[in-house]
Amino acid sequence: MSPGDTLKTLEHHRLVPVVVVDGAEQGLRLAEALVAGGLPVAEITLRTAGGLDAIRAVARDQADVVVGAGTVVTAAQVDAVVDAGARYIVSPGLSRSVVERAQHHGVPVLPGVATPTEIMAALDLGVETVKLFPASVVGGPAALKALAAPFGTVRFVPTGGVSAANLGEYLTLAPVLAVGGSWMVAKRLVDAGEWDQITRLTAEAVDLVKENS
Numbered sequence: 603m604s605p606g607d608t609l610k611t612l613e614h615h616r617l618v619p620v621v622v623v624d625g626a627e628q629g630l631r632l633a634e635a636l637v638a639g640g641l642p643v644a645e646i647t648l649r650t651a652g653g654l655d656a657i658r659a660v661a662r663d664q665a666d667v668v669v670g671a672g673t674v675v676t677a678a679q680v681d682a683v684v685d686a687g688a689r690y691i692v693s694p695g696l697s698r699s700v701v702e703r704a705q706h707h708g709v710p711v712l713p714g715v716a717t718p719t720e721i722m723a724a725l726d727l728g729v730e731t732v733k734l735f736p737a738s739v740v741g742g743p744a745a746l747k748a749l750a751a752p753f754g755t756v757r758f759v760p761t762g763g764v765s766a767a768n769l770g771e772y773l774t775l776a777p778v779l780a781v782g783g784s785w786m787v788a789k790r791l792v793d794a795g796e797w798d799q800i801t802r803l804t805a806e807a808v809d810l811v812k813e814n815s
């Protein structure tokens with residue numbers, strides 16, 4: 603899959619579940635639960651020591667799932683997650699070294715931005731799809747609309763505080779490629795092995811995306 607195709611797949615699903623898992627086994631179970639809910643997409647974060655193993659396991663055993671790496675903050679982590687099979691990289695902020703390392707590997711990178719200056723820095727680096735983070739704290743859909751206005755080519759993936767209650771407000775905005783969020787894959791559900799509940803919440807979210815697209 604080319605870098606452009608990966609972003610097209612995210613745009614097709616319009617929803618990126620932000621996942622925190624302890625390792626390969628939880629990662630695989632969670633990916634199965636997401637697929638069962640109709641969403642073959644996962645951003646597995648490096649917030650846990652087992653995140654990298656989970657990315658590797660899902661990339662190897664569940665090739666239909668478009669697996670990306672989240673919370674990537676160093677160039678060395680970019681190397682590690684690409685080696686593990688991550689197809690896209692998400693970062694909480696904008697780091698030149700992370701972006702350039704991802705570009706070196708030919709893997710799409712979504713740096714986090716919260717200001718016009720950061721959007722311009724992303725454009726300087728040749729990045730036109732960014733994560734708005736933390737979306738609810740910087741002002742939610744109204745902030746996204748205002749930030750996007752001067753930047754006609756930029757697409758956004760608002761993340762942070764997105765939920766079933768407000769995803770429609772984001773998805774109806776043209777510059778929004780997809781939304782990111784953790785509500786359907788909450789860590790407490792993962793730790794409790796509530797895979798059916800995760801599937802149910804995922805299916806509900808997928809339906810909401812359809813209603814709002």
Ligand SMILES: O=C(O)C(=O)C[C@H](O)[C@H](O)COP(=O)(O)O
Pocket residue numbers: 620647649672673674692693694735761762763764782783784785
């Ligand atoms: O870990 C990272 O790299 C992040 O960027 C943070 C996640 O995107 C948010 O934790 C998701 O936000 P919630 O849906 O409000 O939980």
